Amino acid sequence: MNVINLDHISFNPLLPEVREAMIDAINNKDLHNPSSQHKAGEKSAEMLAQARQNVADLINAADPKEVVFTSGGTESVNHAVKGAAMANREKGNHIIATNIEHNSVIRSLKRLSAQGFKVTSLSVDESGRVDPAAVADAITDQTILISVMHSNNETGTIQPIAEIGAIARENKVLFHCDAVDSVGVVPVDVQALNADLLSFASNPFYGPTGAGGLYIRRGTRIFPLLDGGVQEHNKRAGTENLIGIIGMGKAAQLAAAHMEERRAHLADLKKYLVEQLPQYVDEYIINTNPDHSLPNLLNISLKYIEGESVMLMLDEENLAVSTKSACATGSLRASHVLLSLGLSHSDAQGTLVIAWGIDNSKDDLQKLLSTLSGVVSTLRSMSPLYQK
Numbered sequence: 001m002n003v004i005n006l007d008h009i010s011f012n013p014l015l016p017e018v019r020e021a022m023i024d025a026i027n028n029k030d031l032h033n034p035s036s037q038h039k040a041g042e043k044s045a046e047m048l049a050q051a052r053q054n055v056a057d058l059i060n061a062a063d064p065k066e067v068v069f070t071s072g073g074t075e076s077v078n079h080a081v082k083g084a085a086m087a088n089r090e091k092g093n094h095i096i097a098t099n100i101e102h103n104s105v106i107r108s109l110k111r112l113s114a115q116g117f118k119v120t121s122l123s124v125d126e127s128g129r130v131d132p133a134a135v136a137d138a139i140t141d142q143t144i145l146i147s148v149m150h151s152n153n154e155t156g157t158i159q160p161i162a163e164i165g166a167i168a169r170e171n172k173v174l175f176h177c178d179a180v181d182s183v184g185v186v187p188v189d190v191q192a193l194n195a196d197l198l199s200f201a202s203n204p205f206y207g208p209t210g211a212g213g214l215y216i217r218r219g220t221r222i223f224p225l226l227d228g229g230v231q232e233h234n235k236r237a238g239t240e241n242l243i244g245i246i247g248m249g250k251a252a253q254l255a256a257a258h259m260e261e262r263r264a265h266l267a268d269l270k271k272y273l274v275e276q277l278p279q280y281v282d283e284y285i286i287n288t289n290p291d292h293s294l295p296n297l298l299n300i301s302l303k304y305i306e307g308e309s310v311m312l313m314l315d316e317e318n319l320a321v322s323t324k325s326a327c328a329t330g331s332l333r334a335s336h337v338l339l340s341l342g343l344s345h346s347d348a349q350g351t352l353v354i355a356w357g358i359d360n361s362k363d364d365l366q367k368l369l370s371t372l373s374g375v376v377s378t379l380r381s382m383s384p385l386y387q388k
Contacts, residue, residue: 002318003318003319003320004318004319004320004360004364004367004368005320005357005359005360006319006320006321006354006355006356006360006364006365006368007320007321007322007353007355008296008355008356008357008360009153009181009204009296009297009322009353009355010322010355011203011209012203012204012205012206012357013206013357013359014206014207014208014247015206015250015251015254017250017254018206018207018208018247018250018251018254019247021246021247021249021250022208022243022244022246022247022250025047025242025243025246025247026243030043030044031044031047031242032044033239034047034048034240034242044242047242047246048240048242048245049064050249051245051246051248051249051250051252052064052065052067052069052245052249053249054249054250054252054253054256055067055213055248055249055252057252057253057256058183058184058188058205058252058253058255058256059183059188059189059190059198059200059215060189060190060191060192061190061215062191062218063218065218065233066215066216066217066218067213067214067215068213068214068215068216068232068233068235068236069211069212069213069232069236069240069241069245069248070211070212070213070214070236071210071211071212071241072201072202072203072209072210072211072212073102073104073178073180073199073200073201073212074104075212075214075225076180076199076200076201076212076213076214077102077104077105077108077178077180077199078104078108078225079199079214079222079224079225079236080147080176080178080197080198080199080214080222081095081105081108081109081112081145081147081176082108082111082112082223082225083222083223083224083225084144084145084174084176084196084197084220084221084222085112085117085144085145086223087221087222087223088144088145088174088221089117089144091144092140092141092142092143092144093116093117093118093142093144094117094118094119094120094140094142094143094144095109095112095117095118095119095120095143095144095145095146095147096119096120096122096135096138096139096143096145096146096147097109097119097120097121097122097146097147097148098121098122098123098124098130098148098149098159099121099122099123099124099336099340100124100128100149100152100155100336100337100340100341101147101148101149101178102149102153102178102180104178105147105149105178106336109121109147118142120138122134122135122138123340124340124341126341126342127157127289127292127341128152128155128157128287128288128289128337128340128341129157129159129160129289129292130148130159130160130164132160132163132164132167135148135164135167135168136167136171139167139171139173143171143173144173144174145173145174145175145176146164146167146168146173146174146175146176147175147176147177147178148161148164148175148176148177148178149177149178149179150177150178150179150181150182150188150193151179151181151182151186151293151294152181152337153180153181154299154324154335154337154338154353155287155288155289155293155297155299155337155338155341156181156288156289156293156294156296156297156298156299156355157288157289157292157293158182158186158289158292158293158294159292160292161177161193161195162192162193162194165177165193165194165195166194168194168196169194174196174197174220175194175195175196175197176195176196176197176198176199177193177195177197177198177199178199179198179199179200180199180200180201180204180212181204181294182200182204182294183198183200183201183204183205184200184204184205184206184207184251184252184255184259185204185205185255185262185263185266185294185295185296186259186263186294186295187259188200190215190217195215195217196216196217196220197214197215197216197217197220197222198214198215199212199213199214199215200212200213200214200215201213202244202247202248202251202252205251205252205254205255206251206254206255206357206358207244207247207248207250207251207252208243208244208247208248208251210241210244211241211244211245211247211248212248213248214235214236216235222235224236224237226238262358263295265358266295266296266356266357266358267295269296269356269360269361269362269365270295270296270297270298270356272362272365273298273354273365273369274286274298276365276366276369277300277369279369280369280370280372280373281302281372281373281376283302283303283304284300284301284302284303285300285301285303285343285347286298286299286300287299287300287301287338287341287343287351288300296355296356296357297353297354297355297356298353298354298355299338299351299352299353299354300351300352300354301338301343301347301348301350301351301352302350302351302352302376303346303347303350303385304346304350304380304383304385305350305376305379305380305383306349306350306379307323307349307350307351307352308323308349309379310323310350310352310372310375310376310379311323311352313375313378313379314368314371314372314375317371319367319368319371321352321353321354321355321368322352322353322355323351323352323353324337324351324353334348334349335348335351338351346385354368
């Protein structure tokens, strides 16, 4: 089965160099627990340190010790939001976020709300961006945390993070940025973004799933989610996933080295898709901000039909796309992100998320477009909403 993967926002394949680094580590008979004090442990600790340095370099962390390895983006977000809130509770109980955040943020905030924290969820404009002035206006003397995602995992829209981070710093409020879908895809500099906490994962830049990281700026007060040993500089207990971290470190090194050429390739594919789309389908809405968005994702709403039906019919032709965040798959509700942009429920239900990677080509997109044209025509011919 030769599937064309245009659902890279959900899963990216391992790069050959990353797979090789992980296999070498698995075959290394001297690989040991990096916390052990003997020679084998010290050698493993050196490998862990090199991976940490590679990741720190990717996000421009001042000190590699500011990088805490986790099991992935969801854990990183939970640690940042819950850990920062609980550690700073004596200062206040107010948290600011937006209404298009990932479910890991939304559900963490719901958990905190049940414990007495107050949450302000800010609206975005029709292009999917929050106004930094609205963030500033929402700050009170009880505000202890602002959490805004770098790029949205459904629309790809990038937020004005540096401005929001500067506002948070000026007001002495901790700032967390969920950058899971951005790190390794576009430049993410924790210094330029004024981030105190930044969550990310390995898979978006072609590392292994099950490996992620949380940047914690030195001096930031945060409680650990896991209690136990003193691993990860006493921030995250438990023996590190060394094989996964080695793969993540290699992927980070490659992402930093090839960032610009990858980004140019992805942006060229996006330009091609946007330009060619009107020749194959009509009556659609582009929900991705044209000026501020990831180069590897396009979110479109096809009028009068359901996105899930389109997705299933494309799947029959070995074309993998999605209709919403993989974390929301299985829900019959329209995407909260698209509703926040002002779309109607019917238009939101007609959405496709197309996400390509460095392994995709214009031929892949051409196959998608030609197949999509027939699928849309078929479904609209059966739709009671559609009138020629």
